[in-house]
Amino acid sequence: MLSYRKFLSQGAIRYNSSLAVAMTMTFILLQGCTIQSLLNTTQDSIHSSFMYNRSTADILARMEVGKANSRVGQQVRNALLFALNGGKQKDDGRYQVNLIITKTTQNLPLSRDIQAPISTSLELSSQYTLLDKKDGSIVDTGKCQTLISYNQNYQNFASDRALRDAENRGAKALAEKLRLVIARTISSL
Structure with missing residues (x-):
């Protein structure tokens, strides 16, 4: 035992x-x-001369977004402004982001029936440039894209409306991706 x-x-x-x-x-x-959160409060080298902390969220809220040149570009711009600062653009920010939005559609021939809906994919791409307004230097540049699927059919109005809805959904998704990329860049400065 x-x-x-x-x-x-x-x-x-x-x-x-x-x-x-x-x-x-x-x-x-x-x-x-x-x-660590992307929207954390850190001592930023940009604002060290002011001797106070400014959070990434505050910097994003004061960011300026350049003008758009198409309906889809305007949708992306509006969604990005809303994501950054609730839709209220403030002029006293240090950074500006300029966007070039392109869209591409591609039909996916799945059926040969003339009245069957055609699956279509919409690709929205954004070439962005983040500028420092103080000295005009380029802080970051890159590309974001999103892919949205929708159905087209033989009725023109329904197909046009489906395309418009896909553009709106894609603009929101692309704006969210852009916000995350910009927040990551700003938080690493």
Whole structure:
């Protein structure tokens, strides 16, 4: 009986020591991991001369968005302005983002029946340039895109309305992607 108790106590010691080692290793590995919001408050080098912290959300809220040259471009611009600052553009911001929006449609021939709906994909792409208005320098440039599917049919009004709805959905999705990319760029400055 004594050897059985001795065996149990040694097993418990082995189990407790391996658990302690595993917990220590996990703690050591997790010390290097940090989770930080994109919209956190940090001492920004841009605003260090003012001697106060300005959050990324505040910088985004004051961002200017350039003019659009198409209906879809205007939809993306409006959605981006709303995502950045609730739709109220403020003129005292330091940054400006200029957008070039392109759209491409492609029919996917799935059926040969003339009255069957045709599946169509709409691709919205945005070439963006983030400018520092203070000195006119380019802070970031890149491309975002989104793909939206919709159905066309033999009725012209229904097809036009489906395209318009797909453009509106795509504009909102593209604006959200742009907001995330811009927020990431601003938070890394």
